[in-house]
Amino acid sequence: MTITPENRESAENSESAEPHQNTRPVHPTETSDHPTEAQADSAVAESSQATPTPGTENKTEGAEAPAPLPVDYAEGTTTDEPSNYDAILLASFGGPEGQDDVIPFLRNVTTGRGIPDERLEEVATHYRANGGISPINQQNRDLKGALEAEVAARQLNIPIYWGNRNWNPFFTETFREMHAAGHRRILALVTSAYNGYSSCGQYREDFSLTLDETGLREEMSVVKVRQFFMDKAFIDPFKDALAAGIADVRAQLEQAGKPDAQPKIVFVTHSIPSRNAEAMGPDRVIEEYGTDVYSAEHLAVARHLMASVPEAAGLEHSLTFQSRSGSPKTPWLEPDINDAITEDAEAGVAGVVVMPIGFVSDHMEVLWDLDTEAKDTAAELGLAYHRAATPGIQEKFVSGLVDVLSEYLKGVNGEPVGFGEQVVPGQWSGICGPCNCTRFRKDVARS
Ligand SMILES: CC1=C(CCC(=O)O)c2cc3nc(cc4[nH]c(cc5[nH]c(cc1n2)c(C)c5CCC(=O)O)c(CCC(=O)O)c4C)C(CCC(=O)O)=C3C
Numbered sequence: 001m002t003i004t005p006e007n008r009e010s011a012e013n014s015e016s017a018e019p020h021q022n023t024r025p026v027h028p029t030e031t032s033d034h035p036t037e038a039q040a041d042s043a044v045a046e047s048s049q050a051t052p053t054p055g056t057e058n059k060t061e062g063a064e065a066p067a068p069l070p071v072d073y074a075e076g077t078t079t080d081e082p083s084n085y086d087a088i089l090l091a092s093f094g095g096p097e098g099q100d101d102v103i104p105f106l107r108n109v110t111t112g113r114g115i116p117d118e119r120l121e122e123v124a125t126h127y128r129a130n131g132g133i134s135p136i137n138q139q140n141r142d143l144k145g146a147l148e149a150e151v152a153a154r155q156l157n158i159p160i161y162w163g164n165r166n167w168n169p170f171f172t173e174t175f176r177e178m179h180a181a182g183h184r185r186i187l188a189l190v191t192s193a194y195n196g197y198s199s200c201g202q203y204r205e206d207f208s209l210t211l212d213e214t215g216l217r218e219e220m221s222v223v224k225v226r227q228f229f230m231d232k233a234f235i236d237p238f239k240d241a242l243a244a245g246i247a248d249v250r251a252q253l254e255q256a257g258k259p260d261a262q263p264k265i266v267f268v269t270h271s272i273p274s275r276n277a278e279a280m281g282p283d284r285v286i287e288e289y290g291t292d293v294y295s296a297e298h299l300a301v302a303r304h305l306m307a308s309v310p311e312a313a314g315l316e317h318s319l320t321f322q323s324r325s326g327s328p329k330t331p332w333l334e335p336d337i338n339d340a341i342t343e344d345a346e347a348g349v350a351g352v353v354v355m356p357i358g359f360v361s362d363h364m365e366v367l368w369d370l371d372t373e374a375k376d377t378a379a380e381l382g383l384a385y386h387r388a389a390t391p392g393i394q395e396k397f398v399s400g401l402v403d404v405l406s407e408y409l410k411g412v413n414g415e416p417v418g419f420g421e422q423v424v425p426g427q428w429s430g431i432c433g434p435c436n437c438t439r440f441r442k443d444v445a446r447s
């Protein structure tokens with residue numbers, strides 16, 4: 001359903017699992033005063049040709065007169081002012097680190113979201129089964145360490161901090177820490193690859209709210225790095241994972257005495273409420289893919305992987321969803337992976353390679369919904385099953401992420417020190433721009 005002014009009220013009253021703009025976001029191209037993320041990105045990327053900014057070298061050198069601050073991206077404006085950043089913020093979701101953290105963490109995640117209590121209790125059991133510990137925090141500590149090593153190896157000389165939306169260290173704490181260390185211009189790398197409210201817009205809201213909560217708005221600026229699902233950084237590890245998964249399922253099938261059976265490749269990502277997916281633009285992507293933009297981005301990744309991994313030639317594939325929450329009455333993207341592989345088995349498929357393309361590391365969603373639930377479903381169906389690896393801290397991912405960061409970091413000649421390599425065909429810039437998938441939630445206080 002597309003939310004229009006006419007049906008807006010009923011949409012607001014229906015149970016909403018994810019807040020978002022209640023009107024279809026104005027497409028960036030329809031506004032004149034707000035540069036789009038595409039324009040912002042190209043302002044960064046093209047400034048070497050268009051507006052060289054010499055002499056903006058090392059910002060860590062102390063007390064020269066500060067150059068103008070880049071405007072907070074979350075506020076809907078940006079600038080191509082010199083973008084020498086003082087610090088990188090690795091921004092993530094956060095997770096509990098003990099049984100006592102589980103419920104407070106879940107309350108943080110779902111503040112004001114209409115997630116039924118039964119669902120929270122259900123999700124709590126996933127964490128409880130793992131000692132109340134989400135793997136995500138340690139994964140982010142490891143990623144931070146790996147990024148620091150890569151940044152140091154390239155002599156980029158910029159510190160990296162880590163902060164979360166839902167658990168310690170919260171953004172408020174990290175922002176204060178960065179400020180106390182003298183950092184004023186922050187470049188934020190979010191651990192979500194795709195566009196959408198949870199993965200992009202909400203982080204921008206978080207940064208903006210945090211600047212208000214800490215009283216640092218006048219002194220600190222935050223620019224969020226673009227999404228990277230289309231980058232070699234994210235794709236290359238999944239190419240390796242797909243090839244390895246196919247080999248493993250073929251071996252399992254061989255052992256099971258079915259040497260001629262072929263694996264099906266089941267791509268899977270986090271489901272979101274359908275109306276949120278449908279609220280995303282631009283129309284050109286919806287028209288090209290015949291589906292919402294969130295699904296289209298995942299389809300583009302899936303098709304690119306199928307086409308570029310030789311072992312996948314001739315195999316069937318599908319896009320499925322996991323980790324649905326919210327009220328059963330609210331439509332979320334489907335099919336659920338368990339339903340999908342049940343149908344596959346009924347249609348004669350003998351084995352599946354599950355490709356968790358929605359996640360950058362083995363989050364609780366991956367451990368529970370894929371390594372536990374979907375795996376059990378497959379076992380009941382007699383399907384050979386392989387869950388492919390996530391990028392994690394693989395070298396290709398880490399160095400590719402630093403390539404993406406490099407687009408924003410300018411060297412002594414004012415030019416970006418490098419570029420990410422975008423390998424998934426399509427024009428993906430400008431989708432999660434300042435005018436898109438953002439709704440400010442002044443009601444939420446986090447500290
Ligand atoms: C698109 C998307 C990503 C992928 C992008 C990205 O990677 O960021 C993602 C990641 C994650 N989601 C996570 C955990 C949770 N998400 C929840 C709830 C929700 N997620 C949603 C969407 C997404 N979520 C939505 C629309 C909801 C409904 C409520 C709301 O609008 O917020 C809930 C509440 C209980 C439940 O309903 O499941 C939990 C506990 C963790 C941490 C896992 C760990 O601990 O390892 C991670 C990385």
Ligand SMILES: [Fe+2]
Pocket residue numbers: 270
């Ligand atoms: Fe989630």
